[in-house]
Amino acid sequence: MLRRILLLAIVAGIAGFGVFWWLTIPATIAASALPAHQPDLANGQEMFNAGGCSSCHAVPKQDDRLKLGGGLAIGSPFGTFYAPNISPDPNDGIGRWSEADFVNAVMKGTSPAGTHVFPAFPYTSYQHARISDVRDLFAYLKTLPAVSGKVPDHDVPFPFNIRRTIGIWKLLFMDDKPLVADASRSAQWNRGDYLVNSFGHCAECHSPRNVLGGIIAAQRFAGGPNPEGEGWVPNITQKRMSDWSAKDISYFLESGQTPDGDSAGGAMVRVIKNTSQLTAQDRDAIAEYIKSLPPVDGPPRPKKPEKES
Structure with missing residues (x-):
């Protein structure tokens, strides 16, 4: 009897883990799903200003709001997050990102590596943007100065540092509706x-x-x-x-x-x-x-x- 209960518990655990893994798969938009688009840099600049990108991503303690090397510490009850480098630098910024990578990060909260982005990045709002505007923003960002330098790793304690669980958070707080x-x-x-x-x-x-x-x-x-x-x-x-x-x-x-x-x-x-x-x-x-x-x-x-x- 005890052996049967143990076996059932193991099966239930495996099934539960499978359901969790399936529910928390990071959502993406395939590059092939993006139609042909001619970027509008003026509109991209307007979205840059509307989104306040430089408020978080500009290098702290310097006057040029277009140097998006990141590094700003963002406190929260769940730990300290550091705004990433979103300049066109190919090594430390987003210089090697594809357009689809950027769309997925902004609108789905999914990184180019296929992992969940912490919701300190406000993609719960950005999900409501038009894809064309996000693509224009990406084109505009590529015109800005490349800034080298890596930012510190997020200082987020266990269990909040388990990115896969963010998939459950997204199910609760992202409606994915235009x-x-x-x-x-x-x-x-x-x-x-x-x-x-x-x-x-x-x-x-x-x-x-x-x-x-x-x-x-x-x-x-x-x-x-x-x-x-x-x-x-x-x-x-x-x-x-x-x-x-x-x-x-x-x-x-x-x-x-x-x-x-x-x-x-x-x-x-x-x-x-x-x-x-x-x-x-x-x-x-x-x-x-x-x-x-x-x-x-x-x-x-x-x-x-x-x-x-």
């Missing part, structure tokens, strides 16, 4: 929806997360603890932004100046360096979309400890 235009809204609003929820990945910072690190859908855009561990990211729904006009939001994205005369701080300073480079039309589109977000209560902010008398 954004569909809302016919009841203006073309400008739909453009803002696209930029905010794909390349702009605004919800990735401006939303609270659950214990697994997934965005809490019911509080999307409602702010919360800074994912990098310090400070609080503001609520950008009408719960907090009701006094801001769409024009105020657009001007903030251009200048970093708030309606009350304050200025952007923290990581938002890096974001403004990118959004200030967008066309005025795209800033206005983002502003119109954000202004339309219904009021949502975010998580309560922790109380500051009282000073001892």
Whole structure:
């Protein structure tokens, strides 16, 4: 009897492992599935700025935002991630990547080696981008300076360092659905929806997360603890932004100046360096979309400890 139970346990374990392995196969788009495409470098530059690529991938502590040698440390409850080198350097960057490699990394979170990319890279938002825009971005990146130098390995403890388990995380938090235009809204609003929820990945910072690190859908855009561990990211729904006009939001994205005369701080300073480079039309589109977000209560902010008398 004991032998039979043991045998059944072994069979169940093998079957369970097989199911896990099948469910966690990294998704890819075959190069043969990509139709002929003539890259639009101007559009690629716009996607570069909308995506804030230089905010994470520019070499820290230098002024040239186009030197994408990586190395920025990104803290999280799961460990410290280091933004990779995405310059065209053939050894340390993405100079040897194919277009399909890049599309799969950005939209599927799958590396050229066929492994899962850690979701510190916001592909849960990038999955909603148009493939043509991702291809234009890749073409634009290839025009930038090659930067040599390897970045440190991610400092992620067990069990979070097991990349295969990210496949389960993706099943939970990636819907793999394209954004569909809302016919009841203006073309400008739909453009803002696209930029905010794909390349702009605004919800990735401006939303609270659950214990697994997934965005809490019911509080999307409602702010919360800074994912990098310090400070609080503001609520950008009408719960907090009701006094801001769409024009105020657009001007903030251009200048970093708030309606009350304050200025952007923290990581938002890096974001403004990118959004200030967008066309005025795209800033206005983002502003119109954000202004339309219904009021949502975010998580309560922790109380500051009282000073001892």
